[in-house]
Structures are given as structure tokens and as C-alpha cells.
Amino acid sequence: MVAYILSILAAVGGVALTALVFRKVKQADEDRDPNGPSAAHAGAMLSAMFLLVFAIAIIVPWTTADAARLNTHAESQSAIDAYWAAESLPGTAPQEVRTALRDYVAFVIRDEWPLMAEGRMHPVGAAKMDELRGRVNALGARGDAEEDAKATVLEHIGAVSAARAQRTADAAATPPIGLLYLTILTAAVVIVFPFLAGARPRGMAIAPLVAMAGLLGFGVFLTWDISRAFDGPLAVGPQAFQGAMQEFARIAGGM
Numbered sequence: 001m002v003a004y005i006l007s008i009l010a011a012v013g014g015v016a017l018t019a020l021v022f023r024k025v026k027q028a029d030e031d032r033d034p035n036g037p038s039a040a041h042a043g044a045m046l047s048a049m050f051l052l053v054f055a056i057a058i059i060v061p062w063t064t065a066d067a068a069r070l071n072t073h074a075e076s077q078s079a080i081d082a083y084w085a086a087e088s089l090p091g092t093a094p095q096e097v098r099t100a101l102r103d104y105v106a107f108v109i110r111d112e113w114p115l116m117a118e119g120r121m122h123p124v125g126a127a128k129m130d131e132l133r134g135r136v137n138a139l140g141a142r143g144d145a146e147e148d149a150k151a152t153v154l155e156h157i158g159a160v161s162a163a164r165a166q167r168t169a170d171a172a173a174t175p176p177i178g179l180l181y182l183t184i185l186t187a188a189v190v191i192v193f194p195f196l197a198g199a200r201p202r203g204m205a206i207a208p209l210v211a212m213a214g215l216l217g218f219g220v221f222l223t224w225d226i227s228r229a230f231d232g233p234l235a236v237g238p239q240a241f242q243g244a245m246q247e248f249a250r251i252a253g254g255m
Contacts, residue, residue, distance in 0.1 A: 046186065046189055046190055046193055047190060049186050050183075050186040050187055050189075050190050050216075053179065053182050053183050053186050054183055054186075054187075054219060054223065056175075056179060057175055057179055057180060057183045057223040058222070058223060058226070060175045060179075061174075061175055061223075061226045061227055061228070061229065061234065062226070062234060064170065064173050064229050065226070065229045065234040065235075065236055067170065068167065068170035068171075068229040068230070068236045069236045069240075071163055071166045071167055071170060072163075072167065072236060072238070072240040072241065073240045074159075074163045075159075075160055075163030075164060075167060075240070075241075076105070076240040076241050076243060076244040077240075077244075078156050078157075078159035078160045078163060079101050079104070079105055079156075079160050079244050080244050080247050080248070080251075081156045081159075082097070082101055082153050082156035082157055082160065083097075083098055083101050083247075083248055083251060084251065085149060085152040085153045085156055086098050086101075086149075086153055087149075088145060088146065088148075088149035089136070089139060089141075089146065089149050089150060089153065090139060090140070090141055090142065090146050091139075093136070093139055096135065097132065097135070097136060097153065098248070098252070100128070100131075100132045100135070101132070101248070102245070102248050103128065104125070104128045104129065104132070104160075105241050105244050105245055105248070106245065107122075107124065107125060107128065108125060108238065108241050109238045109241050109242060109245070111124070112125050113230070113237075113238045116167075116171040116230040116231075117228065117230050117231035117235065118231070119171050119172045119174070119228055120171065120172075121167075121168045121171060125164065126161075126164065129157065129160060129161050129164065132157060133154065133157050133158070133161070136150060136153050136154055136157065137154060170229050170230075170236075171228075171229065171230055173228075173229060174227045174228060175223075175227055180223055180224060180227065183220055183223050184220055187216045187217070187219070187220050190212075190216065191209070191212065191213045191216060194209065
């Protein structure tokens with residue numbers, strides 16, 4: 001924070017020093033016109049700054065949401081693969097593993113997804129996967145076929161756990177808070193800049209400024225509203241896990 005403040009002060013000081021030097025050497029005329037080169041240059045740069053910050057504030061959560069959506073499909077697909085591979089486990093393990101996988105996916109949809117909108121995960125979900133991994137790891141396999149099936153199921157469960165860890169990171173991910181505040185600041189400066197430059201619009205001349213302020217306000221609100229991958233207009237839904245539940249039912253029905 002100190003570095004940011006110092007950089008701002010340095011920039012302001014540079015402008016003040018430049019203005020003082022040119023005033024001393026008297027190589028430039030005074031510029032008091034709201035339509036003059038100073039106001040035009042500053043207005044263009046402020047608009048460009050706002051557009052840059054606004055674009056970053058939109059792109060960062062957009063890409064995070066896309067990555068989170070792909071990860072949910074990877075996690076649900078790994079659960080489906082584990083469900084298929086459990087068929088070759090010894091004894092009653094296939095039914096037990098498949099029941100545990102159905103419980104886990106149903107738990108994610110029913111209990112965990114609402115918490116993810118707040119950037120949190122339910123601790124029971126990780127415990128369920130650890131318990132399932134330990135249960136499969138403790139199975140006594142006889143023969144190469146059962147050993148291979150056990151290793152395959154463990155591999156898919158490991159993939160589910162890895163995807164779950166990434167989903168945890170996706171749920172907690174937000175754009176840097178400074179970026180969101182900078183979006184508000186630059187939008188506010190763009191709105192009041194004409195008045196700072198000396199313009200005093202009257203009548204219908206103020207209508208475009210009002211429209212611009214309204215759109216900028218909506219844009220700033222949007223950057224906050226989409227800041228979480230599992231909440232807001234870009235929210236990633238549990239469709240991948242709902243599809244996994246349907247696939248479980250299809251596999252079980254076909255056996």
C-alpha cells in the first residue's frame with residue numbers, strides 16, 4: 001500500500017514540477033479552456049485507464065468461471081470413471097464404493113454448492129473422499145485382475161480429490177480487491193471530469209453525462225457481481241454433478 005501511495009505522489013509531483021518549469025521558461029500559453037489540449041488529453045487518458053481496469057475486472061472472473069466450469073466436469077467425470085471401475089472389485093466392494101460415490105455427488109449438489117457461492121467448502125466433502133480412498137486401499141485383492149481394478153479405482157478417486165482441491169481454490173478466488181476499488185475510482189473520476197475541467201452543462205447537454213454515469217454505475221456493479229465463480233450472473237452450476245447422478249442411474253440400471 002505504501003508503494004502505491006508513493007507512486008501516486010511521484011506522478012502528481014512530476015506533473016507539478018513540469019508545470020512549474022514550463023511556467024518559468026514561459027514557452028507555453030495558459031490553458032483554461034474546458035475544450036483545450038490539457039483537458040482533452042487528460043480526459044482521453046482517464047477514459048483509457050477506466051477501460052483498461054474495467055476490462056481486467058471483467059476478464060479475470062470470466063476466465064476463472066470458465067476454468068471452474070471445466071473443472072467441475074473433470075471432477076464429475078472422474079467420479080463416473082470410478083463408478084465404472086468399481087465393478088471389478090472383490091466381494092461387496094462394488095456396491096459399497098458405488099454407494100459412497102453416489103452419496104458424495106449428492107452431497108456436493110445438495111449441501112456444498114450453496115456454500116460455494118460464499119467462497120466456502122463443506123469440510124465433510126473432503127472427509128467423504130478420504131474415507132472412500134482408505135476403504136478401497138484396505139481391500140484385500142486376489143489376483144492381477146482385482147489388483148488392477150483396485151489401482152484403477154484409486155486412480156480415479158485421486159483424480160476426484162485433485163479436482164475437488166481445484167474447486168476449493170476456484171470457490172475462494174476473487175479479483176484483487178484493489179482492482180475492484182480502482183474500477184470504482186476511475187469510473188467516478190470519468191463521471192466528474194467534465195466538471196473538474198470547467199464545463200458547466202445545462203439543459204439537454206447534461207443528458208449524455210447522466211446516461212454515461214448510469215452505464216458506468218452498472219458496469220462497476222457488474223464487476224462486483226461476477227467476482228465469484230459460483231455466484232452471480234456467471235455462476236457455475238452443479239449441472240456436471242447432476243449429469244453424473246443420471247449416469248450412475250444408467251450404469252446401475254444396465255448391470
